[in-house]
Amino acid sequence: MTETIGWLSATILLLTIGRQVYSQWRAGTDQGVSKWLFVGQVAASTGFVIYSWMLSSWVFVATNALMLVTAIVGEWVFMSNRRKKKASR
Numbered sequence: 001m002t003e004t005i006g007w008l009s010a011t012i013l014l015l016t017i018g019r020q021v022y023s024q025w026r027a028g029t030d031q032g033v034s035k036w037l038f039v040g041q042v043a044a045s046t047g048f049v050i051y052s053w054m055l056s057s058w059v060f061v062a063t064n065a066l067m068l069v070t071a072i073v074g075e076w077v078f079m080s081n082r083r084k085k086k087a088s089r
Contacts, residue, residue, distance in 0.1 A: 006059035014066050021074040030081040038078060041071035 024033060045068035052060035 010063035017070050025077045028081055030078050033078055035078055038071050038075035045071055
């Protein structure tokens with residue numbers, strides 16, 4: 001039961017963050033999002049992956065590794081949208 005709660009919570013978190021990145025990509029804008037959000041998320045997720053690995057907490061290793069991927073994609077979307085905005089001026 002404990003593992004199920006962990007995996008379910010991880011899935012909800014990843015779907016929520018993933019949806020936000022998708023919405024930002026669809027909107028094609030960088031408005032309302034700080035680049036530091038994703039920079040901070042990359043740094044924190046990297047640290048949490050290492051920490052979780054050291055504790056052998058596989059739910060959190062997987063969750064934080066996927067959050068790291070989400071942060072990298074989010075940063076890419078943010079920078080891509082910012083470049084489009086500058087190019088259209």
